[in-house]
Every structure is written in C-alpha cells, then in structure tokens.
Amino acid sequence: MTGLLDIRRLSVAFGPTRALSDIDLALEPGTRLGLVGESGSGKSTLGLAVLGLLPPDAACTGEVRFQGEPLPWSDDRAMTRVRGRRIGFIYQDPMAAFSPVHTIGTHITRALRAAHPGVGRREALDWSVALLEEVEINKPRERLDHYPNEYSGGMLQRVMIAAALVGDPDLLIADEPTTALDVTTQASVLGMLDRIVEARGMGFILISHDLGVVAEACREVAVMYGGKLIQRVALADLKAEAHPYTRALLEARPTFGKRGQRLSTIADFLPSDWFDDA
Template sequence: MPAAPATDPPLLEIRDLRVHFRTPAGVFEAVGGIDLDLTPGEVLGLVGESGSGKSVAMKAVLGLLPPQARVTGQIRFRGRDLLTLPEREMRRLRGGRIAMVFQDPLTAFNPVVTIGDQIGEMLWLHDRALSRRQLRARTEELLALVSIPEPGRRIGAYPHEFSGGMRQRAMIAMALANDPELLIADEPTTALDVTVQAQILDVLRGLQARLGIGLVLVTHDLGVVAGMAREIAVMYAGRIVEAAPVDDLFAAPRHPYTRGLIGAVPRPDGGGRGPLVAIEGSPPGLTERLSGCAFAPRCPLAAARCTAERPALRALGSGRAACHFAGAPAPAAAEAAR
C-alpha cells in the first residue's frame, strides 16, 4: 500500500511477510512477500479467491498459524514487531488490542457454552478484576451494540439457538469486548444471504466509524469492500498483484486479474453490459513452481515474457500493480501481448 503520511504512523505495518508450510511432500509457500499498511481508523480491503493467502496472512498477524508454519518478515503493530514478541505478550494483544472476526462463527463458538459465558470469558481473561455482575452487564452492552434484540434474554442462549446472522453479530461483539484498536474481519459475510450480509456490513461500518477502529476486511467479493474500504489490496497466489485507493481501483484497474474480478461482479441495474465474464481456469496449487507470473496461465494478455519473468509490484499512479503490461490501457496491453 502507499506509505502512510509521516504525521499519521501506521497502526499495522507489514513488510515482506512470507509464510511457508512444512509438509511430507516438502516446504510450500502460502504467502510470498507482501507489504501492507493500515492507518488508525481506516478500512483496508484484502481481496482474492479462496487459496490466495489472505486469511493465512491475517492469521500470521495474530500468531494463529499451526506449528508447521514458518513466518518471516516484519509485522509491526504500533511500532512493535509481533514476530519477535514472547507468546505471553502476544496473548495480551490477541483478543485485546487486536481482535479477529472469524468466517464461520458456528465452528468458532463452543457449542456447549452459552454465548454470554463465551463473551464473558473473553472479558475476564483480559481483566480478572471484573465481578460476575460487571461481566454480565458488559456482555449485555456488547450484544446490544451489535443490534441483537433482547440481549438480557439472549445472553443465556447457545450458539445453535442463534441464526447465522445473529451468530456473526455475536462474534463481532466478542471481538469488540476489550476495545481493540485493530479488528480483522475474515470473510464476515460468508454463507449468509444477501439481506443478512447487508445487515452485517452495516453493523461493521457503523461500529468502525463510531469507535475509530482500524479494520482489515478480508473477502473474495469486491462488492463487499466497495462501500467500506479506503484502500484495496488484491491478492493472487500468495502475492499482492494490485493495491490502490478504492475509487481509483474500480475506475481504472491495472491488473488483468483485478479487471476479471470486477467484470465478474453482477450489478442489479445491469449496467448496460452483456453477460458476466468468468476468469477461466483455476489458481495454481501450492505444489506448483512457477518462474513467471502466477496469473499467466489464466490471463488473456499473457505473452512469453509473462511465463519467464515474474513482474514486480511497481508504483503506477496512486497505486501499485504487478503486471508487465499494467502501465498501458487494456487495448494497448493486448496489442503488446501479441
């Protein structure tokens, strides 16, 4: 992302983040050297297909990856490198100053413990001086904050007694329990119908604006971040292929993959366009060793140079893009690729 102004230092600063997994078949790279900045009170959209590495990168921020993962680079929160912190200090930050909303609240919640007790436990872990009465009052306050009706009654419900949308709201309430400065929302609208998706996004948008939280919104849907994020970073095969302010990215996408994602988003009014255009093929697997651009096998502009030379992420206008033809308009780029 473009560097943050000197007067407003980054809340979260990621530099050359790489994540490798050790498996019986060898060591594979899931995240291949990404840079991200998030300033306080802003919203960053992290977009890409399933398997692009976006969730792995965010779990690395919180230290939630399994033991077979090796994480290198720098992850700075308020200037502190999280990769060098002892686990005891990370536990204070995790769920405290940094929180995460997971994409499947049904599996994230303990099915045999009430919603109220699980939120209360999160509060108690970070402030053990709280009494039972204080824990209950704060839990009801949090459920009301995310617009769950009758919080005093719902506090004793189990996860299966909540609808999908209410479980997601409760997960947001748990994440907000200790007034975090940074909130990572990992696919918060997955598996929800369109109406409930809109409600969840409204909750996140209102809370972020009211509380001044820095928010990383992880999603595969560009439409989700269009009305929320100030900047968008597009990931493909473990790397950022384009990053730009949201208006500029939608008005003039530089990377063919970004153009493909935008072209695949349906518009309610039809937008005067023809049928939606799918991106042919599939993303590369972790075991594939590609010397050139990872998107080349699916790219309509791919040339011999694309399969032989990996493009660097370079500055273009207000953003950055990793494409040999990113500096040219689409028609000119197509001509150059022939």
C-alpha cells in the same frame, strides 16, 4: 505519527508450498482496507499470520509491527495480550467458533474477564449486554442465557463480532464475515460493522473474495494473487486504475447487466507480464 500496522517482507511456506511471498503492507490509524482475491490467494493466511495463529508446520519470515512494536510471535503468552485486546479477529464460521455446551453469556463474560483482569462477574454481565446491544441484538440480557444453537447464523455472526470487541481493540480483522449469510442479512451485518468501526475509530481489514462486499465497508482495496500483493488502490479509483487481474475479478462478478450472458472466468495460469516476478 506511529503507524497502526506495518507488515514487512512477510512470507509463509507450508513445506515446499509458498502461501505468502514478501508481503509489504502498512495501515495508518483509522484505515479501512478490503483485502480481496480468489480462494487460495493468501488472504486468510495473511490475517492469521499477523496474529501468530498459523499452524506449527508453517514457516514464517519477515516482521509485523503493531503501533510501532514488533509482534512477539515466538512468545505465546505475550501474543495473548495482543489478540483480542489490541487486535480483534472475526473468524469465517460462527457456528464453529462457540462451544455448544456453554451459553453465549458464558462465552462473552469469560472473554471480557480475560481481557480485563479485575472485572467482576456482575460488571462483565452488564458489559456483555452493552456489547450485544452494540451489535444490534434484541433483548440482549435474555439472549445471554441462550446457547449458540438457539441463534440464527446472522445473529451468531453478530455475537462473534461482539466477542471480537471485548478488549476494545485498535484494529479489527474480519475474515469473510458474511460468507454463509443470505443477501439481506449480509447487508445488515455489513452496515452494522460499518457503524461500529466508524464509532470506535478502529483500523479495519475486511478479508473477502467479493469486491461488492468490500465496497460496502472499506475505503481502500488491496488485491492478492498467488500469495502476492499485486495492487493497493483507493476504492473510488479502482475501476480507473485496475490492474489486469483486478479487472478480471471485476468482470467475473455477476451483475444485472449480464443477465443471460456467460460469466467471465479467470484462467488457472495468468499471463506472466501481469506480475513483476510471477
């Protein structure tokens, strides 16, 4: 069986600063992987690199294969046929993802008609309603006529998820999709994402600094530090098989059992014997 995603020796540098170092990561169809690490570990860079969305000054080497074929990073026209249609991407900030002068209906119908040439306006509207229903937005037909500022943060995040599904992708990458949401809304969005990924049978990569968030929607976790992938393990085995850095991440999380205690912190420079070539 052809793998869904195969990343081979992927490295990214911005001038003298190396953001990713020789990343190897493979996903089979239906894999649900959490990509975790502290800020600056390279998680978001990895997601953007896969889709060829890094800025022009990024020096990128290595190869990414999707469903057995190399992704054509150097051909932007070819990559537009991958983005959205075969790989969906959910960005961190829903407020910055939509034009304030266009309705939500305009955003989604344009994306649908771009992903599915030949779809008429009426069909695109009906399809948009179905997508908003799938992400659990009430009165979806009415809400298509609303502007982004008329949505709450949680609802706008749901719209962004709907927009990422317009091409019926085989892989969905979500970059910190619940960062700006309160705990209740976060749980609701994660539950909804879990149901959609399961129903569609998609591969799923959830990028987050929060292991608790990953535990809600993933079955495996890959841990990054300093641009390197240091561990991949089944979520059920995480505590028993945790790498020292992964254990430090777990201990840094606030829990009810630590109430009144000082939280653990992670040093700026970690022991060199934690890593093969650090």
